[in-house]
Amino acid sequence: NAGVTQTPKFQVLKTGQSMTLQCAQDMNHEYMSWYRQDPGMGLRLIHYSVGAGITDQGEVPNGYNVSRSTTEDFPLRLLSAAPSQTSVYFCASSYSGTGDVPKETQYFGPGTRLLVL
Amino acid sequence: SQQGEEDPQALSIQEGENATMNCSYKTSINNLQWYRQNSGRGLVHLILIRSNEREKHSGRLRVTLDTSKKSSSLLITASRAADTASYFCATDADNYGQNFVFGPGTRLSVLP
Numbered sequence: 001n002a003g004v005t006q007t008p009k010f011q012v013l014k015t016g017q018s019m020t021l022q023c024a025q026d027m028n029h030e031y032m033s034w035y036r037q038d039p040g041m042g043l044r045l046i047h048y049s050v051g052a053g054i055t056d057q058g059e060v061p062n063g064y065n066v067s068r069s070t071t072e073d074f075p076l077r078l079l080s081a082a083p084s085q086t087s088v089y090f091c092a093s094s095y096s097g098t099g100d101v102p103k104e105t106q107y108f109g110p111g112t113r114l115l116v117l
Numbered sequence: 118s119q120q121g122e123e124d125p126q127a128l129s130i131q132e133g134e135n136a137t138m139n140c141s142y143k144t145s146i147n148n149l150q151w152y153r154q155n156s157g158r159g160l161v162h163l164i165l166i167r168s169n170e171r172e173k174h175s176g177r178l179r180v181t182l183d184t185s186k187k188s189s190s191l192l193i194t195a196s197r198a199a200d201t202a203s204y205f206c207a208t209d210a211d212n213y214g215q216n217f218v219f220g221p222g223t224r225l226s227v228l229p
Contacts, residue, residue: 042205042219058216090159104148104209108159
């Protein structure tokens with residue numbers, strides 16, 4: 001399994017531009033989420049999804065859109081990039097079924113480093 | 118809002134020594150997790166402890182939870198240079214067990 005993959009690894013945008021951060025997982029996890037990580041702060045939840053067709057807002061959703069048309073993919077869209085959105089973005093997934101691994105265990109992608117000028 | 122808060126912010130020790138990091142949180146939890154993040158990488162799950170547990174072990178890791186003090190500690194015994202990383206505690210933000218709040222982390226440096 002590739003686990004959780006994210007593309008691109010690094011992106012530079014100009015203020016006002018839009019873009020989509022891609023996230024995919026091949027573990028058949030129902031739950032997926034997007035976090036941003038800023039220096040000196042923990043991860044903050046942007047949006048999450050409990051299954052295909054279902055999304056909800058996290059702590060810091062403004063300026064971001066998500067959709068979940070398939071179990072595997074959970075793209076994050078920046079509608080009009082702002083310098084305040086300069087950050088490292090992490091996608092994570094988890095499985096709510098039974099097994100040895102606690103269902104609360106989150107599997108993280110390698111991150112996308114975004115710079116907005 | 119930040120639920121968990123790690124202490125210290127940074128810790129530097131020699132290889133072979135033990136490292137202890139603490140996490141304090143504000144509201145009731147169902148479980149608390151610890152994650153490790155190597156520089157420039159994603160977070161990796163280390164261990165989960167539930168609110169009805171007081172201590173758990175996994176290899177060289179020992180986690181304790183004191184719900185009366187709303188605090189947890191992560192002990193890494195016989196540290197190695199490869200343990201150099203940032204360590205985060207995460208507490209559940211809702212009763213569904215799928216949303217979590219992460220603290221700002223402890224940066225651990227293990228010197229050879």
